[in-house]
Amino acid sequence: MALVVQKYGGSSVENATRVKRVAERIVQTRKAGNDVVVVVSAMGDTTDELLDLAGEVSPQPDPRELDMLVTAGERISMSVLAMAINDLGYQARSFTGSQAGMLTTAAHGDARIVDVTPGRVQAALDEGYIVIVAGFQGVSPDTKDITSLGRGGSDVTAVAMAAALKADVCEIYSDVDGVYTADPRIVPDAQKLDDISFEEMLELAASGAKILYLRSVEYARRYGIPLHVRSSYSNKPGTIVSGNLEDIPMEQALISGVAHDRSEAKLTVTRVPDHPGAAAQIFEIIAEAEIDIDMIVQNVSTAGNGHTDISFTLPKTDGDKAVKQLRKKQEKVGFEKVIYDENVGKLSLVGAGMRSHPGVTATFCQALADADVNIEIISTSEIRISVVCRDSDLNTAVKAVHDAFELGGEEEAVVYAGTGR
Amino acid sequence: MALVVQKYGGSSVENATRVKRVAERIVQTRKAGNDVVVVVSAMGDTTDELLDLAGEVSPQPDPRELDMLVTAGERISMSVLAMAINDLGYQARSFTGSQAGMLTTAAHGDARIVDVTPGRVQAALDEGYIVIVAGFQGVSPDTKDITSLGRGGSDVTAVAMAAALKADVCEIYSDVDGVYTADPRIVPDAQKLDDISFEEMLELAASGAKILYLRSVEYARRYGIPLHVRSSYSNKPGTIVSGNLEDIPMEQALISGVAHDRSEAKLTVTRVPDHPGAAAQIFEIIAEAEIDIDMIVQNVSTAGNGHTDISFTLPKTDGDKAVKQLRKKQEKVGFEKVIYDENVGKLSLVGAGMRSHPGVTATFCQALADADVNIEIISTSEIRISVVCRDSDLNTAVKAVHDAFELGGEEEAVVYAGTGR
Incomplete structure (x- = not known):
């Protein structure tokens, strides 16, 4: 008998x-001889409706409340x-995050799991119950207050519960049937991957693939819990996320997919004095504003004369704050101006195969050149190449790279959509 | 500094x-120098909406869930x-029933409070917080499961919290501004009472007055917590429920009011064999069906010949069940037939003054006779007279009795409405 943890997103319920359809699927898993723990998000738009209600009574609602x-x-x-x-004749019990032992930090709205003590969940399983656990929530042992886990919180709940119960697999259900080689809305012949390593999935998630949140993949990798990403609308197998990069034989290593991201902007600081410490000052200003930056490039200024231009990408949502903070310190740092550009897109190619095939970068750049896409910033990791280009070129770029690495299949892909939180 | 417990019903929020209006009232109470604990019901129709949702997934939802x-x-x-x-600049913290220490039996949907351990509430008060407690709910220490308290549960929560915290007063807010001498929708010159004893309030609540639930008045009397029934729409004082009957000087004793009730039906079992045990058999059948009966009368049967008719009142909601159970045992008990009559109403006159004024019953019956109202059943307690009459006569009867005891005032009453649960 296996122990299966399943997570259903808000659109699935x-x-x-x-x-009722989800209940039937859970009962089928049970009938197949498994113990089942289910983590569930809030129904449909419930969370947004509750946030709207809060907004009606207070412009800045108290975080604990x-x-x-x-x-x-x-x-x-x-x-x-x-x-x-229960109505289908099977016994089920629900537990809140607090009851299920999801212990978190006290950071309301964005709490982190510090421990899981699933005593009540285990006892209910031992008594033969199907257990339902509230996703996205926990309790702070320090303050005894109820907390929420922030974006991707229900996925993290599922993975953490799977790790604490030593589950055999953690199934993540949504309206998408797996991890694709590219977004099928842009690349119609994108293919579903049967499996992918944790590291590759992490790079894809960090590069803008919305199918899984970075936090839950990190958690699963740390505890070695295989993730099965699949659709709540079909019985077809989805994508298994498991295994470490080192375990993939070099000969089998491949390119996994192309991710893209439109959530970032490019910020350029021009004519920064070209002496040690000037760039550091700029990144200190950004760090103090608690802004995460991503790709960085430093060019010799077109104006020359002992000055450089520094460009980096950052979330569009932090754009105003970054520009404001930098302008405040303009005189002190001594740069010329701040150019903020939202019309950019990021494309990333991810695959364990890059480690052993040095020609990947060349093929990648040639594909973009052939498609007339200008690369504005480029950065690489062991298993990823990312570029920033014009937003208007992004779809063309994704298709060109996907084609160049022959990632397409014969079947048309199922249409991709967002997942629940 | 006094400790005030306030309860707000669903329509108030x-x-x-x-x-926001309720929040302002709470802050005013705080500004006046009081510690404040607030018990609140669910907003408007929320509970009904949740019950509807449950009904959509299961015809008989699991009680725990x-x-x-x-x-x-x-x-x-x-x-x-x-x-x-918090938005008004005052510090507030909310606690669920479980967090506030409302310990109950495990009877889901109709749990009873067994103990209150308000450690977290007291600690928050000591730190200067206004405390908000969820009404209607608790936790069973035996099963660790969340429970609900059934009808009137939020009032009971407030009174129990007031008793556990040794509060100075428990204020019950609704859209009604106090306890009236009669339902102002029937008797336009009904007057608001300034105060009333626990016993009289108990008799009124048991006789159909909907302003307070019997359970909460019983609880308040047991712990000696004065109740202040008032409107959340005005600042006028309402009705204080406090003090024991024995403490009311005989000379001041008065008639408090007239209550009426349309929720009961009359059931008559005809030609019951007139021997010891036949009546007992009938009431055993009713008790086994867990039906609470109220007024009972046993007549000599019009048919005579060693048989009697037995009539009693019971909730209309239990009518079908009672008839069914009685007919099942008809042969065994040997009665003739069951007559079920929903077209009845009950009127009750309540007042401590009855103890010392033997003429009350006579005045009462004369008033009904003058108004041409036929009495079908009559029963009395130390401070109450109740009669059953035709439903169509009930409003006339209420007005006649109210007038006969000169309970009316000069002002037109504020319109009476239901309270939250």
Whole structure:
């Protein structure tokens, strides 16, 4: 008998009909001889509706109370799902994050898991129950207050619960049937991957693939929990995320896929004095504003004369703050001006195969050149190449790279969509 | 500095605007120098909406899961109310029933409070917080499961919290501004009472007055917590419920009011064999079906010949069940038939003054006779007279009795409405 942890996103349980369908799938897993623990997100738009309500009573709601409020969402979905399973003649019990032993930091709205003590979950499993756990939430042992885990919190809950219970697999259900070689909305012949290593998945997630959140992949890798990314609308196998890069034989190493990201902007600081410490000052200003930057490039200034231009990418949502903070210190640092550009896109090619095939970068750059796409910034890691280009060139670039590495299949892909939180 | 417990019903917090108004009232109480603990019901129709959702996934939802679901309602209202108070510059913290230490039996949907351990509430008060507690809910220490308290549960929560914290007063807010001498929708000159004893309030609540639930009045009397019934729409004082009957000087004793009730039906079992045990058999059948009966009368049968008719009142909601169970045992008991009559109403006159004024019953019956109202059943207690009459005569009867005891005032009453749960 295996222990299976399943996670269902908000769209999979957005109304009573869908809840009943999910209940049937859970019962099937049970009938197949497995112990089942289910982690569930809030139904459909519930979380947004609760946030709207909060906004109506307070422009800046108290963070502790906001967590108390939004965690009502998963309480509703988990109890309704348990009812639906009970109604099919199987015994189910729901537990809040607190009851399930999800212990977190006290950082309301973005808490991190510090420990999982699933005593009640294990006891219910031992008594033969199907267990439903609220995703996205926990309790701080220091303050005893209810917390929420922030973006991707339900995936992280599922992975953490799987790790604590030593589950055999953690299945992540959404309306997407797996991890694709590229976004099928841009590349119609993108193929579903049967499996991918944790490292490659991490690079894809960090490069803009929205199918899994970085946090949950990191957590799964740390505890060696295989993830099975699949669709709640079909019974087809999805994509298995497991194994370490070192375990992949060099000969089999391949390119996994192309990710793209439109959430970043490019910021250029011109005519920075070309002496040690000037660049450091700029990145200190950005770090103090708690902005994560991504790709960095430093050029010799077109104006020359002992000055350089420094460019980097950052989340568009932090753009205003970055520009404001830099301009405040302009005189002190001594640069000429700040150029902020939102019309950029990022493309990343990820694959364990890059380690052993030195020609990958050349093929990659040639493909973009042939497609007339100008590279503005380029950076690489052991298993990833990323470039920044014009936003308007991004789709062309994704298709060109996907074709150049022959990632396409014969079948048309199932249309890709977002996942629940 | 006094400690005030306030309870707000669902209509008082049905939307963001009303929540903000309630928050202002709470802050005023705080500004007046009081410690404040607030018990709140679910917003508006939230509970009904959650019950509807449960009904969509299961015709008979699992009781444990149903409690998990409905308790999300108060979680939402309490956190939103805390946010609104925080937004006014005062510190508030919300606690679920479980966090506030409301320990109950494990009877899902109708749990009883067994103990209150308000350690976290007291600690928050000591730190200067306004404390918001979810009404209607608790936790069973035996099963560790979340429970709900059934009808009137939020009032009971408030009274129990007031008793455990040794509060000076428990204020029950709704859209009604106090306890009236009669339902102002029937008797336009009904007057608001300034105060009333626990016993009289108990008799009124048991006789159909909907302003307070019997359970909460019983609880308040047991712990000697004065209740202040008042409106969340005005600052006028309402009705104080306090003190024992023995403490009311005989000379001051008065008639408090007239209550009426349309929720009961009359059931008559005809030609019951007139020997010891036949009546007992009938009431045993009813007790086994867990039906609470109220007024009982046993007549000599019009048919005579060693048989009697037995009539009693019972909740209309239990009518079908009672008839079915009785007919099943008809042969065994040997009665003739069951007559079920829903077209009845009950009127009760309540007042400590009855103890010392033997003429009350005579005045009461004369008033009904003058109004041409036929009495079908009559029963009395030390401070109450109740009669059953035709439903169509009930309003006339209420007015006649109210007039006969000169309970009316000069002012037109504020319109009476239902309270939250």
